[in-house]
Amino acid sequence: MKFTWFHLMPWPNLPDDFRSSNRSVWVDIPSSLYDPEQGHHLYHEYLDQLEYADALGFDAIAVNEHHQNGYGLMPSPNLIAAALTRRTSRAAIGVIGNSLALYNPPIRVAEEFAMLDVMSGGRLMAGFPVGTPMDTNFCYGQIPALTRDKYLEAHDLVIRAWRETEPFAFDGKYNQLRWVNCWPKPIQQPHPPIFIPGGGSVETWDFCVENDYNYSYLSFTGYLRGKALLDGYWERVAKAGKDESPYRGAFAQVVCVADTDEEAERLYRPHVDYFFNRCLHVHTGFADPPGYRTVATIKTGALNQYKPLTPDALGELPWGQLIDEGNIIAGSPATVRERMEDLIRNLHVGHVFLLFQVGNMPGELVRHSSKLFAEQVMPHLRSMWPDWSDDQRWFPQPMSDRRELEKQPSQAMVA
């Protein structure tokens, strides 16, 4: 099993009346709710948390891209990943990922990911989401019905830019470049392992299967609801005659660990409530612009799964129900271990992206929960896929002789 410590970087100061006073945490959230000086402290607190996860022994630390979003403060995850290359040395660094259709020209992604792979010594996990409608269409103005087409073209350009050893001309529908010549090139050849975060489009499943990319289902509504979608993906894998390596799949899950089940509720409940009630408060009109999902995807029929969990419903859910329905995995190390085993087996995933920082959870609780998981849960789950223990296709292979970063003398010493 591979364990990725995943950060969304939420804004923790949304007011108590946020839901009643604002229609959406995303796209048209009032910028007056953001305070740059608090933001300064927050970025560094969140970077500290990611670095702590590296020290705890998580296999990877990961970040993602959102725009105009009150629960995701990383319009450019590459900046955060670049900072992480300097103060971490062991864990893989996941950027899950860059929305390819939003980069003009998308060769920028080939270049920046190559830089990150080189800076980190080959530790990059490269994510290529098609992108949410909120980010892609409403914030960045891409035409819904053409988004996937543009994404696929950008993908072809990036992969070719990494693979080709000579400059080439690219005559695309959305990108015309006379001289494509990615410089620098990534350490991992021909390219870093690729993760495609998705929300259940059949086209994305097939795209992952055809290209042997990891399909990462990143909903935050829990594994019981996620099962139908991952089942759909595994069916496509089987149909294509591909092997069933669990590392082809990843799943994101909110996890809260405490000494006892009761303690978990006491410590984490307010922050889980903040996450579901404020962070996931997205205006329905931004969630599914006509043309974004294909007719084929709409017709697959799993409409219940596509329906967002309404924040209203969640607000009324008691803690026990959040746990029973798998929205969160929370409790003592033994409880969390049992639920995680259930998740990993049922979804058949070799990668889990774990959200320990939830909503407005303060740093000391994040560290407490992460440490309990790393020490008392993770070791027991390590060998859940013994048949695939040698399968390294979906994990970075860093260079062995990586540079030790120089320790600078403190200013006092220099003086």
Next chain:
Amino acid sequence: MSMQQRTVTTKRGCEVAYLEAGSGQPLLFLHGAGGLFPQNPFLETLAGRYRVIAPWWPGYGESRGEELLEDMLDFALHGWDVVDALGLERPHLMGHSMGGMIAAEMAVTAPHDLDRLVLVCPAGLWLDEHPIPDIFSLMPYELPALLTHDPAVAMRLLAGAAELDFNNMEVLKQFLVVNARQLGTAGKILFPIPNRRLSKRLYRLAAPTQVLWGESDRLIVPAYAARWQAMVPHASVQRFADCGHLVPYEQPEAFVAAVTDFLG
């Protein structure tokens, strides 16, 4: 005179369903982003005087081939492809909302291939001081107030399309498919801002032009009528009191009277 539904295939390969009735000078009616509403008595009335042809855009109704249309030029040429496929000689072009945007684009593309141009609260221009509501993020219940002077009129028109019971999964799925096709197609020329730089090309517009607007249009507000007048000085602009964006549906008699007065 009742409208007959027929189908024609364009040279590009789009299969186009259209309504037709009447004889005389051809009058092509191009519907807006919401589609061609089933209650359209104005078409029959006009068919008493002209050969009225009302095609569905690809992506709407039984018209297919929307994947072949990607940008504004594709839509304008598709309009002319329909004219060619039906063998129409110098038709009058009449477009409503998005259809008006495309009709104007057709008219600047081939200024001498049409007779007269009627633009009914057309999209296609943008004024920063009057941003057009984002129809792609609207909730269905927000639509009626934007579409007609009396929202109840729009409510009846929208409900007329289907009995919408969203608790029925099959109905929901069907609605999502229709919506995805229709507005997904419209988004190629309307998203995120319904402005494909038509204003740069309007100097080419040679045909006698009529611009019609509802005084209560809350989707594309009447300030845009003044903008069209400024951009197309030879246009005659007429406004309708107590009328919203769906002029032909909301005030069919006044609409037909104005149009026939202009077309002759």
